[in-house]
Amino acid sequence: xxxxxxxxxxxxxxxxxxxxxxxxxxxxxxxxxxxxxxxxxxxxxxxxxxxxxxxxxxxxxxxxxxxxxxxxxxxxxxxxxxxxxxxxxxxxxxxxxxxxxxxxxxxxxxxxxxxxxxxxxxxxxxxxxxxxxxxxxxxxxxxxxxxxxxxxxxxxxxxxxxxxxxxxxxxxxxxxxxxxxxxxxxxxxxxxxxxxxxxxxxxxxxxxxxxxxxxxxxxxxxxxxxxxxxxxxxxxxxxxxxxxxxxxxxxxxxxxxxxxxxxxxxxxxxxxxxxxxxxxxxxxxxxxxxxxxxxxxxxxxxxxxxxxxxxxxxxxxxxxxxxxx
Numbered sequence: 001x002x003x004x005x006x007x008x009x010x011x012x013x014x015x016x017x018x019x020x021x022x023x024x025x026x027x028x029x030x031x032x033x034x035x036x037x038x039x040x041x042x043x044x045x046x047x048x049x050x051x052x053x054x055x056x057x058x059x060x061x062x063x064x065x066x067x068x069x070x071x072x073x074x075x076x077x078x079x080x081x082x083x084x085x086x087x088x089x090x091x092x093x094x095x096x097x098x099x100x101x102x103x104x105x106x107x108x109x110x111x112x113x114x115x116x117x118x119x120x121x122x123x124x125x126x127x128x129x130x131x132x133x134x135x136x137x138x139x140x141x142x143x144x145x146x147x148x149x150x151x152x153x154x155x156x157x158x159x160x161x162x163x164x165x166x167x168x169x170x171x172x173x174x175x176x177x178x179x180x181x182x183x184x185x186x187x188x189x190x191x192x193x194x195x196x197x198x199x200x201x202x203x204x205x206x207x208x209x210x211x212x213x214x215x216x217x218x219x220x221x222x223x224x225x226x227x228x229x230x231x232x233x234x235x236x237x238x239x240x241x242x243x244x245x246x247x248x249x250x251x252x253x254x255x256x257x258x259x260x261x262x263x264x265x266x267x268x269x270x271x272x273x274x275x276x277x278x279x280x281x282x283x284x285x286x287x288x289x290x291x292x293x294x295x296x297x298x299x300x301x302x303x304x305x306x307x308x309x310x311x312x313x314x315x316x317x318x319x320x321x322x323x324x325x
Contacts, residue, residue, distance in 0.1 A: 027072070029094065032119050034112045036103075041065070041094035042116055045076035045084040052082035053149055053311050054125040058113065058133025059086070060292060061231070062172055062223040064093030066210045067130060071295045074304050080311070087116055089132075091224035101226040101233075106132070110139050117147060126307050130154040131265070131292050138246035141253075150254040150310050152303060155263050155292035157270045158243040162236055164265030164291055169236075173228030177212055177219035184208035184219065195262045195290025203294065248277065254310040255281040256303070262290035282306055 030042040043065040048054075055075050057068040065072075065086035072084045088095040089109045098104065113136060117125075127148055129137035134156030141148055171191060178184035185204040188211065193199075199207075212219040255278055259266050275283060284302055286293035293299060 032116050034090065034115055038090055038098060039096040040090060040112055040116060041088040042120070043072065043086040045072045046082050048083050048121065050081040050083045052078055052080035053307065054122050055082055055084040055307065056117070056122060056125045056127050057084065057086035058127065058129045058136055059089065059092065060131030060133055061168065062092065062221070062227055063130065064088050064210065064222050066093070067295055068128070071128070071300045071303060074300050075307060083122070085116070085120065085122065087113060091227055093222055097224040097226065101230045104227045104230040106135060106139060110136055110143065113140065114144060124149040126150040126152070128152040128154060128303070129156065131156050135243065138243050138250065141249040142246050145249060148250065148253050150307065151250050152256045152258065152306065154258045154295070155260050155266050157257070157266050157274055158247040159267070159270045161265055161267050164263070166236060167264060169231050172231060173225055175211065175221050177221065179218070181205060181208040181212065181219070184212050192290070195260070195264070196288070198288045247274065251278065254313070256284065256306045257281060258284045258286065258293060258299070260289040260291055260293040261285050261287050263292070265291040
């Protein structure tokens with residue numbers, strides 16, 4: 001049950017640049033069955049025979065593959081060309097919803113990811129994990145370390161701040177469908193402008209298109225509200241313990257940490273400890289953005305540069321030294 005769709009590199013709000021080189025990248029939607037039969041949606045870019053390192057993109061708690069549209073296209077086109085996949089976790093995007101809210105947990109979702117990697121034959125890959133996707137990446141580092149060639153943790157670390165979790169918990173189940181995407185953009189701006197004070201209207205509108213999808217009866221959240229119910233049932237004081245062991249399991253692979261300067265989920269203090277434990281890791285702080293920085297524009301270019309640098313280092317260890325000078 002696959003569908004083939006031409007994917008164009010577009011700025012939030014639908015504006016298309018003249019021709020950044022990504023516009024001719026084609027993507028397609030695949031559907032892969034999880035072990036329990038639930039259908040998972042995977043967005044695939046490039047070919048599986050591409051010469052570059054494969055890339056796996058994992059969205060946040062209630063996010064979808066659409067967050068990676070620009071980045072995935074840029075990585076796929078290269079050079080070198082790459083095989084890129086982005087996975088909608090169960091209950092998100094175009095993946096099936098789960099009738100059992102308790103299945104919206106990291107262990108189940110980790111098993112789903114491993115199943116997709118096996119089904120598509122994706123070997124050691126660059127993992128780009130946004131928020132919860134980054135948690136899943138760290139867990140994968142202990143469960144299947146050979147799967148990971150390099151890591152980008154997008155506004156997430158071993159410690160998640162309670163303030164940020166409480167904020168997400170407060171609105172996740174309240175984003176009922178607006179009448180239009182324009183109305184949704186205004187809702188998002190009112191909700192998140194403190195973290196993102198300088199976004200343009202086009203960017204808010206682009207965020208609205210990623211947050212709500214047209215379904216029977218109008219616009220609906222691009223995620224199962226059961227995810228909000230699962231989060232609501234969690235006692236904030238009994239959250240997942242810090243993931244320092246899982247973070248340290250990635251010590252042998254190149255790492256890039258991205259933090260929004262206004263983030264309330266990944267603190268500057270946690271980043272400082274991460275940098276102490278991984279003195280060789282790369283770090284980007286995105287000004288005037290919170291959790292999580294938009295994957296567009298200059299940030300996309302920086303992530304592509306990180307991946308390209310470490311691909312070169314795998315072929316020629318001196319290349320990494322040269323690019324760091």
